Amino acid sequence: MSATAALAHFALDCQYDKLPARTVKEAHRTFLNWLGCAVGASRHPSTEIALRTVSARAGLGEAAVLGRRERLDLVNAAWLNGISSHTFDFDDTHLKTIIHPAGPVASAALALAEKLHTRGEDFVNALVLGIEVECRIGNAVYPDHYDVGWHITGTAGVFGAAAACGRLLGLDEKAMRYALGIAATQSSGLREMFGSMCKAFHVGNAAKNGLFSALLAEQGFTSSERALEAPRGFGHVLSTKFDEAEITRGLGSTYEIDRNTYKPYACGIVIHPSIEGAAELARRHALSADQIERVDLGVHPLVLELCGKRSPATGLEGKFSVYHATACAILYGTAGEREFADAVVKAPGVMALCRRVHAEVSPGILEHQADVRITLKSGSVLHLFVEKAKGSLEQPMSDAELETKFRTLCRGVLPETQVERLSEACWKLGKMDDLGSLAALATLQ
């Protein structure tokens, strides 16, 4: 079977009862982490502007805007929640492709599930299969597709959202192939946008356009049935590499969600090892900024490529600055969302230390590693090599750590008691009778 047909078949064939326990568990962790990020950023200016733009003209209040009181039609709700879930750049990562898997799929599926009163097990199944479709398409085109400049979470995410929603809507196989085709022809998102509100916009668009693809296919809108593999289809037009076997091999027996990872720090994952090393050295030696002459980082090439902003002017830009993040790690011991506020980026003490951080590519170093060297004014040099940063596949965040992250993100947005109930509900996602009750818990009443 060709790629498009295989994925359409899989999306309708995948059964909750047959999913490995580990996969079901990881889906719960993925959902909790995603939901915390979406609730957490629900008052961010990006979310406010996005909401203001559509609320004047959005339709029925079919679905929840997470963390808020407003309701929107389900397409716009999926869009809003997709944007807020990625705004902090604190969501999950499929390390093999740098896809943030949950954003497009969960945002689309939750809006639809709320409207359809979907059961928890069907929702978990849709989440797993949507992420599978998304990540396998990513695997097929990575790294060429990413290297040329596509924001792969947007471009691959739209397929995952379409597959998950198509399954919840009960499409037949032909309509599912069409839904994937309608998704393919909306696939978009440029890496040039990193550091602007458009990065999270891509995630919202993938959720919205994927959901919309499934809704159109349900009504009989036609497309190509070979959208992935055709000579002028997604694979060949958006990438110089398209390895169809990455899509079909082991489909339905291995699950990409098993390889999902979660961020302890609210910024680009490639700079996590630098943050961890700098924070650890500062802690061990109880360093203060005025002791430090300079900080030298030996890093993977992607660090400078993705997060090399020398003088960030906003919190959003700070997320793409290994210099700012490292300075925060030393000054505050971490780099959570608070450390990427505009005011922190512009604080004189932070800026002064930021200027003393230097980064160079270290030959042969891996993406989850960093070589951190702090030279003190006293002349002594402190050194730490980070082998495997927390949040990597080898050092995953524990359930308790994920829950703490979730609580921290929701605090101040939702009432404390509601946060507790929401967290409990997330761990019981697969057992819920109606996703609508979860959506209600995740909004202001």
Place this chain on the structure above:
Amino acid sequence: MSATAALAHFALDCQYDKLPARTVKEAHRTFLNWLGCAVGASRHPSTEIALRTVSARAGLGEAAVLGRRERLDLVNAAWLNGISSHTFDFDDTHLKTIIHPAGPVASAALALAEKLHTRGEDFVNALVLGIEVECRIGNAVYPDHYDVGWHITGTAGVFGAAAACGRLLGLDEKAMRYALGIAATQSSGLREMFGSMCKAFHVGNAAKNGLFSALLAEQGFTSSERALEAPRGFGHVLSTKFDEAEITRGLGSTYEIDRNTYKPYACGIVIHPSIEGAAELARRHALSADQIERVDLGVHPLVLELCGKRSPATGLEGKFSVYHATACAILYGTAGEREFADAVVKAPGVMALCRRVHAEVSPGILEHQADVRITLKSGSVLHLFVEKAKGSLEQPMSDAELETKFRTLCRGVLPETQVERLSEACWKLGKMDDLGSLAALATLQ
């Protein structure tokens, strides 16, 4: 100035009063032709399905759905009208890039103009500048971008819609650059979709997403300010060729809309010369199908590449079949929208003649030419070389021919007297006080 900044500056600098008379005139012809196509396809299954999908959840009735009674929020109205305007594949063509210029720009601008009660001269100005932005971006990346598989009307059209709407909304230059950036990162549409409902979907998406880009920028949503020319921006990611001079050279002194062309036949423009030649030979010799042994076409390579469907099964596929279109030209003397109905494609007489049509690439032949040879059962051979097909730049459709085409398209959709008033209004577009009155004339009351 770089491409993005130059286009943003131009979009705010362009003045109706300073446009050449010829350009203003061509804008009126472009609008009339576009409106006829949109009204004509307003009951087509593609439009019906699209409307059904959004009408359940669309918001306020801010803007007209052309040719119908329904009203939608302006983003969905732009989308619907974009789809219907391209559904017959009967709209305009910028021959240098094969962009269909009006669809994305006019669909977006009219929906917004209706809501804003825009004056005619501001609307015409927005139409001209939007098409300028769209076609210049097309010029910069054509042919590589098109050859690899992008549907350039979708990918370039979104910029034109953003620029036109940004101007109508009164964005400042920075917001206009953001609007172009937000558009860039939504740029999409694959040629693999040709022959399915997704082809017209691309035009609707370009209109919708371009308009939405301008609305987001108006509210303060941020983007890159170098979306076109940056290393990971539109030009380099979506094309191997990006000639920035095509964007900046002569900007504001020459107008691409001057080179717009209109189709006498309701299908891919590359097969028009074949249709014209076959129809002319059939007319001259009063041919009937049973006299004909075979038809041999010598054509430009794009004919087989774009319109080589050997056995079309639907009307939509028929538009991409030089065989079907040529058979119709012989049997019916033309290839209007009627000849691309499903029933005509499946008619035994049409299918039988279609099978006797053969096409081969003729070395050195130009896109607006065809070599038509009809071999009769009697043994005699009729031959005609079409030098310049009607509808080409050298043989443009006259105002009267455009008006006849418009009336034919609107007939049966809108009442006759309304069609007359609408046609008059189109010729006076630049003098109108409020575009809302035109939108009202183009809908069922």
